[in-house]
Amino acid sequence: MKDASPQTIYLKDYTPFGWQVADVHLTVALAPNATRVKSRIHFVPNPNAPEQEFFLHGEELNLIRAAIDGEEVAPEITPQGLRCKVPSGPFLWESEVEIAPAENFALEGLYMSNGMYCTQCEAEGFRKITYYPDRPDVMATFTVRIEGDEKVKLSNGNPTDSGEGWAEWHDPWPKPAYLFALVAGDLVNHPGEFTTRSGKTVELNIWVRPGDEDKCAFGMEALKASMKWDEEVYGREYDLDIFNIVAVDDFNMGAMENKGLNIFNSSCVLASPETSTDANFERIEAIIAHEYFHNWTGNRITCRDWFQLCLKEGLTVFRDSQFTSDMRSAEVKRISDVIDLRARQFPEDQGPLSHPVRPESFQEINNFYTATVYEKGAEVIGMLKRLVGDEDYAKALDLYFERHDGDAATIEDWLKVFEDATGRDLAQFKRWYSQSGTPHLSVTEDHADGVYTLTFKQHTPPTPGQSEKAPQVLPIAVGLLNPNGDEVVPTTVLEMTEAEQSFSFDGLSSKPVPSILRGFSAPVVLERETAPEEKRFLLAHDTDAFNRWEASRDLARACLYAMITEGAGPDTAWIDALEQVVRDADLDPAFRALMLSLPTQSELVQMLHARGVTPDPDAIYAATEALKNAMAERWSALLPALREESAVTAAYSPDAEQSGKRALGNAVLALQTRLDGGKAAQAQYDAADNMTMQLSALSCLISAGAEETALAAFEAQWKDDRLVMDKWFALQVAATAPENAATRAGALTERADFDWKNPNRFRAVMGSLAMNHAGFHAKDGSGYKLLADWLIRLDEKNPQTTARMCSVFQTWKRYDTQRQALMQAELERIAAKPGLSRDVTEMVTRLLS
Numbered sequence: 001m002k003d004a005s006p007q008t009i010y011l012k013d014y015t016p017f018g019w020q021v022a023d024v025h026l027t028v029a030l031a032p033n034a035t036r037v038k039s040r041i042h043f044v045p046n047p048n049a050p051e052q053e054f055f056l057h058g059e060e061l062n063l064i065r066a067a068i069d070g071e072e073v074a075p076e077i078t079p080q081g082l083r084c085k086v087p088s089g090p091f092l093w094e095s096e097v098e099i100a101p102a103e104n105f106a107l108e109g110l111y112m113s114n115g116m117y118c119t120q121c122e123a124e125g126f127r128k129i130t131y132y133p134d135r136p137d138v139m140a141t142f143t144v145r146i147e148g149d150e151k152v153k154l155s156n157g158n159p160t161d162s163g164e165g166w167a168e169w170h171d172p173w174p175k176p177a178y179l180f181a182l183v184a185g186d187l188v189n190h191p192g193e194f195t196t197r198s199g200k201t202v203e204l205n206i207w208v209r210p211g212d213e214d215k216c217a218f219g220m221e222a223l224k225a226s227m228k229w230d231e232e233v234y235g236r237e238y239d240l241d242i243f244n245i246v247a248v249d250d251f252n253m254g255a256m257e258n259k260g261l262n263i264f265n266s267s268c269v270l271a272s273p274e275t276s277t278d279a280n281f282e283r284i285e286a287i288i289a290h291e292y293f294h295n296w297t298g299n300r301i302t303c304r305d306w307f308q309l310c311l312k313e314g315l316t317v318f319r320d321s322q323f324t325s326d327m328r329s330a331e332v333k334r335i336s337d338v339i340d341l342r343a344r345q346f347p348e349d350q351g352p353l354s355h356p357v358r359p360e361s362f363q364e365i366n367n368f369y370t371a372t373v374y375e376k377g378a379e380v381i382g383m384l385k386r387l388v389g390d391e392d393y394a395k396a397l398d399l400y401f402e403r404h405d406g407d408a409a410t411i412e413d414w415l416k417v418f419e420d421a422t423g424r425d426l427a428q429f430k431r432w433y434s435q436s437g438t439p440h441l442s443v444t445e446d447h448a449d450g451v452y453t454l455t456f457k458q459h460t461p462p463t464p465g466q467s468e469k470a471p472q473v474l475p476i477a478v479g480l481l482n483p484n485g486d487e488v489v490p491t492t493v494l495e496m497t498e499a500e501q502s503f504s505f506d507g508l509s510s511k512p513v514p515s516i517l518r519g520f521s522a523p524v525v526l527e528r529e530t531a532p533e534e535k536r537f538l539l540a541h542d543t544d545a546f547n548r549w550e551a552s553r554d555l556a557r558a559c560l561y562a563m564i565t566e567g568a569g570p571d572t573a574w575i576d577a578l579e580q581v582v583r584d585a586d587l588d589p590a591f592r593a594l595m596l597s598l599p600t601q602s603e604l605v606q607m608l609h610a611r612g613v614t615p616d617p618d619a620i621y622a623a624t625e626a627l628k629n630a631m632a633e634r635w636s637a638l639l640p641a642l643r644e645e646s647a648v649t650a651a652y653s654p655d656a657e658q659s660g661k662r663a664l665g666n667a668v669l670a671l672q673t674r675l676d677g678g679k680a681a682q683a684q685y686d687a688a689d690n691m692t693m694q695l696s697a698l699s700c701l702i703s704a705g706a707e708e709t710a711l712a713a714f715e716a717q718w719k720d721d722r723l724v725m726d727k728w729f730a731l732q733v734a735a736t737a738p739e740n741a742a743t744r745a746g747a748l749t750e751r752a753d754f755d756w757k758n759p760n761r762f763r764a765v766m767g768s769l770a771m772n773h774a775g776f777h778a779k780d781g782s783g784y785k786l787l788a789d790w791l792i793r794l795d796e797k798n799p800q801t802t803a804r805m806c807s808v809f810q811t812w813k814r815y816d817t818q819r820q821a822l823m824q825a826e827l828e829r830i831a832a833k834p835g836l837s838r839d840v841t842e843m844v845t846r847l848l849s
């Protein structure tokens, strides 16, 4: 039984394990309900560790036998593991346990998905496979023998030998147990090959269930591109003879970087034009790169303990975003990343779940695979690079790989490398890792005697456990424009370190227009009241694509604010200024599509809350709808021309150029649908020969309430494709009018194909409900209740996915008292559930505190 009693673990309590593991030999005899795992492990006393009792982690294991140096022993078994008396010198530990993968719905440890065996060990899943010091600073070489009738049997490293009913693998690179993986099943492979720059040939495979072979080609090309990019940009070469990827239907996360054997949620690797959208293709490319890049940033250099999670995740997210920027448009990628950061990380950092990029305590580490650790962690590295410059960044990274290859490292190690490579003192910069919350940055300007001065003030509101905040190091990228639109000062990075600080530019006879925080150079909330004329000026003239987009976003926010709080009409001056950009055929269509997107509901809630207004989801929805209608009406003549311009006639390709055109065309289609009730969308649906066009047409039809025919046709066409049907489930809940969202989600859960134990399907319905902002927050509480009912049910099977979904309640204190009371009641109902998992207990406790 898994131990549910909450126990808090602290970073400050870190102590090394008392032994080192020389090597691990595992024999896994597979059977759905009685898999036997035999381990042989050589332990050697660790001279750098304080004396301690011998404790091995182990959960839900049935111990059959244990022996030390060949002699049977009887260890003391606890819910977390076992304790045993051991010799003072080196010794050989042997154990045999029995586990039941067919009964494992938590998808952690060894489990089954559609008849295949697979594992997930990060963060602490290996302890569900055998007794072991399951902590990332214990690294060992693994030799694995798999016994079973399955056609394909895979583990980490290189294959060494195989025979009838067995296969053996050896991984020469010492690794922590969280990188262990094993897969067995009747799989087929899509093969490939890569020659490294030193001339070594690497065998590549993507393993899938029969029938999915035709969806692997894109992933294979993305893998090769990633391998090449990491050699060219970071000088990192692959280090085994073989690299395997496996697609699994039941998976809690996106994918996992196990050494030489990456395991993917099938939604993050399988792709074809007919079944995947452009957005899917881009995401797949990024995730394949992310997992591959972990081979160096994560595997060769791993984390000393789980508090250092951002050491591998922040850096690897940063690396995959660089990769996407290089493969596609850097500007579009940056804007998309900021939209995502504001939608997911900002609310987290400003609510009850706020935690530093490097947390200092946790109860369940699975609850800390967050937007803060990942995305803010990547922003912190982006700032570091901006501060030291590209050349010094490259020097520091070279030193990092040279100094720490083979280590389980810390954030201190990481920063020291930068200090040594650049001579900088990063003591203050380190606050980005320890201080939680989003800094607010305000700015005033002054112009006298040819000197232009910007004065910045920074302030971080208190967060749970941190009432006092110290000033952070903020790289503020600034450019200055002349009133005629010429740039007089190109992008300059100001380094702010004080709570209040001024920066001057001289030789400016006329007062310039500042473009501040270019490229979103620091993850802060910029508070600057400026005249709409100035924003329209930047929208028209800024040379920085991000700030051009941001100027329009600011105007959209201001417009929606006035509509929501004062009942004002749409800002036609902004709509007209935006039109000039949207119709500019010299601009990248993908950028123009982003210009057309309005602030997300989550962003608007943040803005209203920051200005002391209680957000009313219905009013936010109504204002957003009214604004979109106004845009559609004002541009009624322009829309058909834009769609024509963005039409793609060539054969489908998911590349940046074509997908940018489709993004623009589909953003326009959504506006057109407001005028024609779905005529154009139906025509697009009928003609569609790829999923991007088909799905966006369906989305428009649902919004227009004209989906009946298309929805049935879509189901008939795709009922046998799980990944496409996930889209069908998700879209109906996401795109429907708020008043129908909860009812529709509820009805979908009644269907036989609502396989709620599958995380993708569960998220398709419940995640989409939470995304339908006004629908989820329906005044009668029906959205809250439906979600809570299902979270209570899922927790018995899959605590990790349940806990992660609890975070949709993180903004509950921002709403009116009636909604607050309804959400609080649901959270308390979840908390009161007998036998609630440790994961969900921690989440609801933090949410309610």
Ligand code: PHE
Binding pocket: 120, 122, 123, 253, 254, 255, 256, 257, 290, 291, 313, 369
């Ligand atoms: N380490 C994985 C990644 O970032 C994420 C993951 C965490 C997957 C925990 C499974 C479980 O790519």
Ligand code: ZN
Binding pocket: 290, 294, 312, 313, 316
């Ligand atoms: Zn990762």
